[in-house]
Amino acid sequence: MPKRKAGEDDGDYTTDWLVISKQYRAKQGFKCEFCSVDLSNHTRLLHTHHKNGVKTDNHYSNLQALCIDCHKKQPSHGKMFVRHEDMQLITRLRQEQKKDNQGLGWDNIFNIADTGVHGVLHLCRSKNRPPPIVGYAIQDANGIVVAQLELAWPSTKFGVAISVNDLEIARSNGWKAFSMMEALEALDRR
Template identity: 45%
Template structure:
């Protein structure tokens, strides 16, 4: 009889406890050393470079994950390549005249799904901002254009507080690459980046040694959130303050945990897995450096994918949440992680559906990110103390 063993639950529990996983276990293959710096990505992308046309059937398989677009476990973008001839010509002069790129299940896509009024869309994971378009009158005539993001999508996600009146800069300076980086925790797989050497990335040849020595000089403590990472040294990075990667002057270096590092301006190239963010959050709480005395501290500590929701709650003057609360069962075993929590009301927000289910079994009222984005006022009512 063939023996089936599933260690995924054990691995997830260990990760939540903040313990290192030195190897990846695979009962079919020899044990291989685990490389913590390796980007978390699938064996192959869901969508080929350049994108592919989707049918009505495929469109119905696109999921709404945190109001984002998900297909086969990965995040995607959707756009309509066909343009009327006049708009096709105008889009080449000014991308504002072209069709918009959808990053969310906005009002437009939801209406299309409801009515079945489906048009030809392309699904893509390309993040460089260039998209292939053509004229409906001359389909063979194709060009690449830097199309702009859909404003309805930005509103749906409240991306970087876009819903705040006058916040036009979010649209003007929108980056698809940075957008993907914001929501990494919502997806288990990501497109693999093109491998490049340290020199190709702009670092000096001795950068690994410089980085290691600097982090050791700071006793493996994050200089932003104060979390100690001696047992998880791969989660402490060395950041170039001025953004110049070959400037290794000590005054230009800063030791930052992977979470804090990923939130620095211009760091849209970074991949921080959900499990690694969990580990850092666990250690912050264990070491009592996860206090949230004001909204700025909440933004600094919370997962970037909750940014839009946090902007809603701040505007609504909701009570401050705790960040990364671990839920325990009757035996004090950690069974779930809530990204945001209000323990006094036993209300929380979870990215992962498994975490939400486990927390509910422990008597918590848990909402998904999509539910909260669609109705932040309802969440506020749930977390306000009784009158």
């Protein structure tokens, strides 16, 4: 246990923090300890989190390797900024590595989805809709990913995207694709 409480002169990280963090993440195989996404080819997206909030308590028992999405969902970390492109990459990697998140329960869907789509998820769950696939990739005829839906219900070709480009491509491929606000309005009417 640390000799002081979190918040008491937490100060900055120790001078050897970068080395400790890198060693710890390497020991974990560059995998998120919460969602298990492998970020060995994208190590900048994997952080080392202090469980007790004390930045100078670098005991391995106090550390946790977390992808930036799981890290921002930790208590007192909600203000962490994650670029949309980085969130999409993590979501796509989760999808590829787990092959499919279809059939996951609502709690797991909330854990892996971008917090920016939680409003749509809450509305869908309240309307007893089935959980969506998170990070659904739309591919061209050659199997190249050309767009990504944040949330998708492939059986009805209903999807939600944040990027305008992703919306346009999904629509041109026959999807009923909506922005966040459009999705909330469409779902609320159903």
